[in-house]
Amino acid sequence: MKKLVLLGLFIAINTISIAQQGWKWPEDVETAKEKNALYVDAVKSKQYATAQAPHQWLLDNAPDLNESLYINGAKIYEGLVDAESDPAKKVALQEKALQMYDDRIKYFGDEANVLNRKAFTAYKYYKGNKSKYQELMTLFDKTFDMNQAETLDNNLMAYMDVVRRYKLSGGAITDEEVIDKYGMISDVIDGKIKTGRNVPRLEKIQANVDKLLTATVTVDCQFVEDKLAPKMRENKDPKMAKKVFQLMLSAKCSDSPTFVEAAEIVYETEPAFGLAKVIALKHASGGDMNKAIEYYTQALELTDDNLKKSEIYLSMSQMYASNGNKSAARTNARKALANDPSASKAYTLIGNLYMQSYNDCKAGVSKVDDRLVFIAAYNQYKKAGDQNAMNSAKEQFPSIEEIFELGLTEGQSMTVGCWINETVILERRP
Structure with a gap:
C-alpha cells in the first residue's frame, strides 16, 4: 500500500512538472495565472485593448514567463496599431510592437527566427519615415545575414525596397554595394524557386526585385561592362556571371560578347x-x-x-x-x-530553300525540268498552309506550251534533280 502511495505521488509531481515545462511563474503564481488567462482569452477574440493591461502586468512582474508572452504581445500591439488613428499614439504603439520582438530575443534567444519576423513589421512601420532608413537598413542586413536561404519571402522584396529607399535618400551605399545586395537576394529567390514550391509567387517577387534595382541605380550596358564584367573575369565566378547575364538581359545588352561570356560561365555550373x-x-x-x-x-x-x-x-x-x-x-x-x-515554319523553310535553288539547279536544257523546283516548293508551302507563298511558287510553274513542246503531260510524275531529289506531279502555271 505504501509503495502505491509513493508511486501515485511521483506520478502527480511528474505531471505537474510536465505541465509547467517552459513556464517560469513568479512568486505570485495565482495572480500571474489569472492575468495570463485574461489576456490570452482577449487575444483569441481580438480584443487587443482589453488584453493590454493584464499583459503589461506580466511584462512587469514575469518578463521571462514564457515565449508566448512576446508572440502574443506582438499580436496585441500590431492589432492596436491597425486600430489607432492618432499619429502620435500610433507611433508609440509601433515602437511597443517592435519591442516585443527585441524582448523575445532578450529572454528566449532564437535571434535569427525572431528578426526574420520583426523585419517585415519594421518595414511596414518605417518605410515612409526617412529618419528610420538607416535603422531599417541595419536590421535587414543583419536579418538576411543570419537567415540567408531561410529569409522569409516577404522580406526579400522588402529588403530590396529598403536598399532603394536608403540609397535614394542619400544613404551611405555605393552602386556596387546595391548590386551585391541585389545579387544575394536574387540568389536566395533562385534557390527557393528550385525547390518547386510557390514558383509563380517567387517569380513575381524576382520581377519586382528587378524593377527595384533599376529604380535604384542606372543599370545600362556600360555600367555592367565597367563595374561587373571585370569582377566576373577575375575568377570566372558563376554567381557574378549570373548577375552579369541577368542585368545585361534586363538592360538589353544581349548583343555584347560579354553577355555570351557570362552565359557560358553560368552554363558550366548550371x-x-x-x-x-x-x-x-x-x-x-x-x-x-x-x-x-x-x-x-x-x-x-x-x-x-x-x-x-x-x-x-x-x-x-x-x-x-x-x-x-x-x-x-x-x-x-x-x-x-x-x-x-x-511545325509549319519548317515546311515554309524547306519551300524557301527550293525556291532559292532555281539558279543553282537549272541545267538550261529543259525549261520544264528547271522549273520543277517551284512545284516542289509549292508542295511544301501547301503543307505549311501558306497561301501567298503557294501563289508565288505557282506563278513560276512551267507553261502549258513548254509542257506540250516536250511531249509531256500534266499529272505525270517527274523527278526534281540537283540536291533536292524529289518526285513531283507536273502542273502548269495559271
Missing part, C-alpha cells in the same frame, strides 16, 4: 536547355557555326520535350540556310517536323 539555346543562337548570329552546333547539340541532350527539340532543329535549319548549306538546312527542318508535325 547547364540548362534554355541557356544552351540562348548561347547557341548568339554564336549562330555571330557566325561561329561550330560553337553554335556544340550548344545546339547540348540543348537537345538536356530535354526530352519533343516540342523543344523541334525548336532547336528549326533553329539549326535556319542557321544552315543562312550559311547556304541547303541540304543540311532541309535535314534539320525535317527533324523539326519529326518531333513536331505541326
